[in-house]
Amino acid sequence: MPPQDHIIKPVLEVRNVTKFFGDLAALKEVSLSITCGEASLLYGPNGAGKTTLLRMLASLARPSSGELFFDGRNIERDGNGAKAAIGFVSHATFLYGELTVRENLKFFGSLFGLSHLEKRIDGALELFDMRSRDGVFARDLSRGLQQRASLARAFLHDPDFVILDEPFTGLDHQSVKKLEDLLLRLPEQGKALLFSTHDFEQGAAIAGRLIALKAGRVRYNGPLAAAPFANLGIVRANGRKSDE
Amino acid sequence: MSSLKIIWSILVKDLRVEWRNRETLASMCVFGLLIVFLFNFAFESAREETLRLLPAVLWVAIAFAGVLGFNRAFASERENACLEGMTLAPVDPSTIFVGKMLANLLFLGVAEVVMAFAAALWFNFSFLPALGPLLLIAFFGTLGYAALGTIFGAIAANTRMREVMLTVLQFPIAFWILMLSIDSTANAMRGGPNSDWFGGVARVAGISLVFTVASFLLFEYVLEE
Numbered sequence: 001m002p003p004q005d006h007i008i009k010p011v012l013e014v015r016n017v018t019k020f021f022g023d024l025a026a027l028k029e030v031s032l033s034i035t036c037g038e039a040s041l042l043y044g045p046n047g048a049g050k051t052t053l054l055r056m057l058a059s060l061a062r063p064s065s066g067e068l069f070f071d072g073r074n075i076e077r078d079g080n081g082a083k084a085a086i087g088f089v090s091h092a093t094f095l096y097g098e099l100t101v102r103e104n105l106k107f108f109g110s111l112f113g114l115s116h117l118e119k120r121i122d123g124a125l126e127l128f129d130m131r132s133r134d135g136v137f138a139r140d141l142s143r144g145l146q147q148r149a150s151l152a153r154a155f156l157h158d159p160d161f162v163i164l165d166e167p168f169t170g171l172d173h174q175s176v177k178k179l180e181d182l183l184l185r186l187p188e189q190g191k192a193l194l195f196s197t198h199d200f201e202q203g204a205a206i207a208g209r210l211i212a213l214k215a216g217r218v219r220y221n222g223p224l225a226a227a228p229f230a231n232l233g234i235v236r237a238n239g240r241k242s243d244e
Numbered sequence: 245m246s247s248l249k250i251i252w253s254i255l256v257k258d259l260r261v262e263w264r265n266r267e268t269l270a271s272m273c274v275f276g277l278l279i280v281f282l283f284n285f286a287f288e289s290a291r292e293e294t295l296r297l298l299p300a301v302l303w304v305a306i307a308f309a310g311v312l313g314f315n316r317a318f319a320s321e322r323e324n325a326c327l328e329g330m331t332l333a334p335v336d337p338s339t340i341f342v343g344k345m346l347a348n349l350l351f352l353g354v355a356e357v358v359m360a361f362a363a364a365l366w367f368n369f370s371f372l373p374a375l376g377p378l379l380l381i382a383f384f385g386t387l388g389y390a391a392l393g394t395i396f397g398a399i400a401a402n403t404r405m406r407e408v409m410l411t412v413l414q415f416p417i418a419f420w421i422l423m424l425s426i427d428s429t430a431n432a433m434r435g436g437p438n439s440d441w442f443g444g445v446a447r448v449a450g451i452s453l454v455f456t457v458a459s460f461l462l463f464e465y466v467l468e469e
Contacts, residue, residue, distance in 0.1 A: 060328055062468060080334035094329025096257070096320060098264040110253040111333035113246050137264075138324075
């Protein structure tokens, strides 16, 4: 059996990607790669292109130019491998209001062709303390509970790449703590985590790598500890405080 | 096999959503019945007139009730970006299309049965002598119309004036299915030895299959931004 270091890990790669919305360039020649076993914080001011980049990695948006690869395969031509490996949480919950939390998870699990679905659903619900609310219609949940159900949906198929756009939105303190603990464990489990948050200190406590975006361009991509915070306009706070 | 399971999941999900809110089918039936009733009220129901008018009355009612249904079919998908959520899964977009289309076909089919029953009652006409050909025409005509409604419903779902857009986009193309369906229905209802009902069914089936296959193939481009 080869040593752990020699096992080829799947890579999600962005090569020279530019994305236009009309005349507005949301991303400009962005290149980066995400490898399993690392947690990366995507950080930048409003309009930096964070959501666009995350949506593109989740196959929800196409680049105007440039390419995205998963495991060496172009996502545009063969995106199903990437989709099966990615769990994505967005601003939208992707939940059907007329279905219960369990029915929502069952539906999305069936789309992924998951075996032992009920067991997986129980596990995902347990992970986000939603077992007691599995029979509640999604429309009747508060924003925070909807976010937890959405997170359960994203983790249902045990993805290797976890991509989260503002995952702490609407969560109470206890849920935030629980999610932080969960995210901290992902790299140890050999999974890749890429997430955005407006609270830099919160993100820095989880991520080992920083990808700083500004005006659609990557300003920094490397170890968080070595980031030139002053050049990036990031003011580190003692307490938890956003610099925006 | 897995595609069939996914199609089944989407169909069951749509039926469950409809069962819970009871909006689509109820509005389609009520609207369709209203149209049939208004036409019945407006025209004399002499038998010859009935034969001439009834096919058009029914297909106009089906067309407008269908638009209502197709709009509703994507309302639940639009909410919380659920259609996008489906595309996060490793599924072929065409399977999403088939699942949604089957749900539309089923809802419109149920509404058609209600409308046909009401039309038979109000227009004092029996469909039974030509039931076989009429069922085939209704099936193929509805299939093509539901296929167009599904793809244009998905396109219109992302536009601002979606209710108007669906009608504006769909009717110019659906016109061909509706026209052939009206003609074939009238032919089948007339009956008799000179009734070329088989040719009518074949024409409706042909054009419907062309539009269904085209919609099936083009749906993945609709799901893109």
